[in-house]
Amino acid sequence: MNLPPRRAVLPPILLLLLLAACGGGKPESAGKGAAVPDVPAYGDAIVEGSIGDVSGFLTAVTTDASSHEAAGYVFNGLVRYDKDLKLEGELAESWEVSPDGKRITFRLRKGVKWHDGAPFTSDDVMFTYRRMIDPRTPTAYGEDFRQVKRASAPDPQTFVVEYPRPFAPALASWGMHVLPKHLLENYPDISKSPLNKKPVGTGPYRFVEWKTGEKVVFDASPDYFEGKPYIARVITRVIPDQATMFLELKSGGVDTMALTPPQYVRQTDTADFKKSFNRYKYTASGYTYLGFRLSHPFFSDKRVRQAIAHAADKKALIDGVLLGLGQEATGPYKPGTWAYNPNVRKYPHDPVRAKALLAEAGWKEKDGVLVKDGQPFEFTVLTNAGNEARAKTAAILQQNLAEVGIRMKIRTVEWAAFINEFIDKRKFDAVILGWNITPDPDQFDIWHSSKTGPKELNHIGFANPEVDRLLDEGRGTFDLEKRKKAYFRIQEVLAEEQPYVFLFVPEALPVVHNRIRGIVPAPAGITYNFVKWYVPEALRKHKVQP
Amino acid sequence: MLRYIVRRLLLTVPLLVGISLVSFLMMHMAPGGPIGAGTDMNPKATAESRARLKAYYGLDQPLHVQYGRWLARMATLDFGDSFSPDGRPVSEKIKERIPITLTINVLSMGLIFLVAIPVGVYSAVRKGSLFDRISTVAVFTGFAIPTFWLALLMMILFGVKLGWLPISGISSLDHESLGALGKLADRAHHLLLPVLLAGFGGLAGMSRYMRSNMLEVIRQDYVATARAKGLPEGTVVFRHAMRNALLPVITILGLSVPDLLGGSVIFETIFAIPGMGQLFYQGVMSRDYPLIMGILTIGAFLTLLGNLLADVGYALADPRIRQG
Numbered sequence: 039m040n041l042p043p044r045r046a047v048l049p050p051i052l053l054l055l056l057l058a059a060c061g062g063g064k065p066e067s068a069g070k071g072a073a074v075p076d077v078p079a080y081g082d083a084i085v086e087g088s089i090g091d092v093s094g095f096l097t098a099v100t101t102d103a104s105s106h107e108a109a110g111y112v113f114n115g116l117v118r119y120d121k122d123l124k125l126e127g128e129l130a131e132s133w134e135v136s137p138d139g140k141r142i143t144f145r146l147r148k149g150v151k152w153h154d155g156a157p158f159t160s161d162d163v164m165f166t167y168r169r170m171i172d173p174r175t176p177t178a179y180g181e182d183f184r185q186v187k188r189a190s191a192p193d194p195q196t197f198v199v200e201y202p203r204p205f206a207p208a209l210a211s212w213g214m215h216v217l218p219k220h221l222l223e224n225y226p227d228i229s230k231s232p233l234n235k236k237p238v239g240t241g242p243y244r245f246v247e248w249k250t251g252e253k254v255v256f257d258a259s260p261d262y263f264e265g266k267p268y269i270a271r272v273i274t275r276v277i278p279d280q281a282t283m284f285l286e287l288k289s290g291g292v293d294t295m296a297l298t299p300p301q302y303v304r305q306t307d308t309a310d311f312k313k314s315f316n317r318y319k320y321t322a323s324g325y326t327y328l329g330f331r332l333s334h335p336f337f338s339d340k341r342v343r344q345a346i347a348h349a350a351d352k353k354a355l356i357d358g359v360l361l362g363l364g365q366e367a368t369g370p371y372k373p374g375t376w377a378y379n380p381n382v383r384k385y386p387h388d389p390v391r392a393k394a395l396l397a398e399a400g401w402k403e404k405d406g407v408l409v410k411d412g413q414p415f416e417f418t419v420l421t422n423a424g425n426e427a428r429a430k431t432a433a434i435l436q437q438n439l440a441e442v443g444i445r446m447k448i449r450t451v452e453w454a455a456f457i458n459e460f461i462d463k464r465k466f467d468a469v470i471l472g473w474n475i476t477p478d479p480d481q482f483d484i485w486h487s488s489k490t491g492p493k494e495l496n497h498i499g500f501a502n503p504e505v506d507r508l509l510d511e512g513r514g515t516f517d518l519e520k521r522k523k524a525y526f527r528i529q530e531v532l533a534e535e536q537p538y539v540f541l542f543v544p545e546a547l548p549v550v551h552n553r554i555r556g557i558v559p560a561p562a563g564i565t566y567n568f569v570k571w572y573v574p575e576a577l578r579k580h581k582v583q584p
Numbered sequence: 585m586l587r588y589i590v591r592r593l594l595l596t597v598p599l600l601v602g603i604s605l606v607s608f609l610m611m612h613m614a615p616g617g618p619i620g621a622g623t624d625m626n627p628k629a630t631a632e633s634r635a636r637l638k639a640y641y642g643l644d645q646p647l648h649v650q651y652g653r654w655l656a657r658m659a660t661l662d663f664g665d666s667f668s669p670d671g672r673p674v675s676e677k678i679k680e681r682i683p684i685t686l687t688i689n690v691l692s693m694g695l696i697f698l699v700a701i702p703v704g705v706y707s708a709v710r711k712g713s714l715f716d717r718i719s720t721v722a723v724f725t726g727f728a729i730p731t732f733w734l735a736l737l738m739m740i741l742f743g744v745k746l747g748w749l750p751i752s753g754i755s756s757l758d759h760e761s762l763g764a765l766g767k768l769a770d771r772a773h774h775l776l777l778p779v780l781l782a783g784f785g786g787l788a789g790m791s792r793y794m795r796s797n798m799l800e801v802i803r804q805d806y807v808a809t810a811r812a813k814g815l816p817e818g819t820v821v822f823r824h825a826m827r828n829a830l831l832p833v834i835t836i837l838g839l840s841v842p843d844l845l846g847g848s849v850i851f852e853t854i855f856a857i858p859g860m861g862q863l864f865y866q867g868v869m870s871r872d873y874p875l876i877m878g879i880l881t882i883g884a885f886l887t888l889l890g891n892l893l894a895d896v897g898y899a900l901a902d903p904r905i906r907q908g
Contacts, residue, residue: 173636235670253757277752282855457625
């Protein structure tokens with residue numbers, strides 16, 4: 039995995055869980071290594087492994103994780119998430135929300151310069167906003183900005199946006215990377231500008247070179263507004279194969295990557311490995327679920343869904359799929375964050391209770407299979423091909439359900455076909471999928487009853503008037519307590535209704551070479567303070583001019 | 585001869601158009617599209633933004649219009665711009681990847697011929713000998729072992745345990761700071777494992793092919809005549825028999841022309857080599873239509889060209905074909 043200097047606010051918000059993201063937690067074996075004076079020093083380089091190549095540096099027009107992570111070194115947004123996943127100012131020093139919640143006034147940081155020396159002003163923010171809503175910009179992220187009723191830049195240090203109604207997720211949308219007006223104004227289509235290949239930003243690192251398919255190199259920016267980063271150079275190497283990347287890690291070719299559970303449990307739990315590396319472990323920002331098409335005659339009955347939740351052995355799933363490196367999911371939020379409600383109805387593995395619930399719903403056992411109105415309880419679960427964890431999940435669930443008399447068939451389909459032919463057209467009985475969890479708890483697009491149309495994300499067809507109202511309430515206020523109340527209640531309803539059987543939240547398992555110090559794990563992961571990472575002088579490996 | 589070549593070359597034009605049309609249709613029939621990668625399952629991508637993106641890439645036009653536009657551009661040898669966010673010209677992207685794939689494939693093919701021909705010839709001449717039997721087992725073992733697995737074993741041995749060879753990539757991180765000779769050595773160092781392994785997989789086929797050709801030729805009357813004239817065995821084998829046994833190899837050479845630029849997805853992925861295989865794979869996964877079409881067209885052209893070269897080469901080498 040690529041480690042960005044800070045968690046970009048924008049990146050594939052709620053994109054399917056293709057890459058495990060980092061979360062909060064504890065270091066697993068921090069602070070080992072040779073006994074050297076542990077004082078911050080400027081210099082050395084860090085080499086990261088990335089599965090995918092960069093496709094461009096302007097995050098407005100790219101959608102892949104590799105590109106967003108690379109761009110995070112060079113660009114800043116007005117706001118960002120801090121170590122506790124709370125919004126804080128980045129290029130904005132502070133902001134005020136008007137009492138009616140419709141206007142946000144950003145006060146920008148003074149003295150910030152673009153890497154080419156030009157001053158950063160509110161004109162740049164205005165320019166970025168205009169390009170985001172410009173039809174000539176091929177962006178998938180324009181919608182948040184189209185909500186804006188009026189934007190203005192009354193002076194170089196102030197930027198004001200007005201919305202027709204209070205819209206809480208809007209604040210996070212200003213984490214969008216701010217673009218330099220003076221370098222882009224002559225390009226009506228910013229994706230065609232040289233900046234997409236050779237970025238110039240305000241961030242902690244300056245772009246040096248990009249060799250496609252090979253590597254991207256950044257050097258520390260001496261006049262970064264938070265102070266020059268200690269690590270002088272960041273090299274991101276493209277290594278598309280996980281096994282190869284792991285071998286590179288062991289031989290010293292890369293300094294950091296994300297481990298898979300088998301690598302964590304079986305291949306790195308040795309004294310030899312721990313001599314050179316620190317492993318970290320914390321809750322990832324994503325979860326895996328079993329979702330039902332609720333219009334399916336079997337699954338329209340709440341008791342059936344609850345029965346399946348009881349039949350699913352989540353402990354066996356976590357042990358079998360994640361080798362124990364994960365925890366039970368109880369709802370769509372990350373355990374330990376402010377929106378997560380720990381006190382919702384739980385569904386312990388209980389086949390007896392499951393059978394009782396199914397019997398209540400009218401399903402009678404006949405030769406080991408449940409039957410109702412002459413129809414056996416048989417359905418197909420779909421999942422995407424190439425995701426080993428989901429395939430294993432399906433196999434274990436199949437066994438769990440067989441124990442209570444339900445026959446579940448498994449079908450895996452290539453991703454694009456899976457989305458276009460089955461999910462979008464609602465041609466499925468049940469699916470095993472995952473969502474990324476964003477720091478902002480608004481999940482209007484997934485759970486609101488207005489989002490059940492084709493290509494929309496409420497693909498299971500969940501409709502609950504109370505949840506609809508609460509979703510509106512939650513996104514319509516900036517008051518954290520009010521939002522928390524709304525989202526806590528949503529989780530209670532979801533736990534009761536079980537439109538998804540929430541299965542598990544995996545652990546993120548990054549590993550970093552132990553010459554690199556200053557890593558302080560937090561709920562946001564380990565990379566939020568990347569500019570403060572350093573290598574003590576005696577342990578320096580690469581000669582890079584500090 | 586010249587008329588033959590010109591006629592064959594002219595024939596490739598309708599063939600190329602036909603191949604491109606089929607490729608184009610198949611590509612558009614496959615589920616998913618270029619904008620899916622960024623907008624599928626993305627709550628920030630509304631129906632309007634999807635429509636906007638479609639219009640941006642010209643995907644809102646009917647298929648025949650899209651194909652017509654592509655064909656018109658192709659007529660001027662313009663491959664168009666990639667749909668990937670970097671939006672670079674397809675030809676630039678391909679040009680960037682060709683040298684490395686070409687190097688690896690030429691080297692590994694050279695290796696194959698260098699090893700397979702002597703092995704094949706010697707096995708045929710000494711048919712049933714210990715050497716023949718050992719080489720048979722060896723090449724078939726090489727053929728049967730999954731290359732990716734062998735590659736990983738080699739990487740563990742030479743990269744991690746012994747530390748002799750780099751594990752992946754095509755150059756060291758300090759490549760730019762090296763002198764010309766240093767750069768060359770660095771490249772060679774990185775290419776050693778990939779070339780050896782790429783060659784290893786192809787050895788079996790070629791050496792067996794050479795062996796059976798040789799066996800056939802060696803039974804011919806003219807070889808017996810040569811022997812009867814009292815020529816030394818070496819002259820019989822290398823001057824008289826092998827030259828004829830090599831003839832069909834020309835065909836294989838011709839047919840492997842498109843492979844030279846094709847690259848292997850598995851191989852390039854394991855060794856993190858930024859070659860054509862990877863480029864094509866990424867293009868297919870992201871439904872980058874102009875890139876896919878560009879690579880397919882080049883591949884088709886090279887296949888036709890390779891066929892032509894093989895035929896011409898064959899005709900030059902064997903007078904019977906020229907007359908026929």
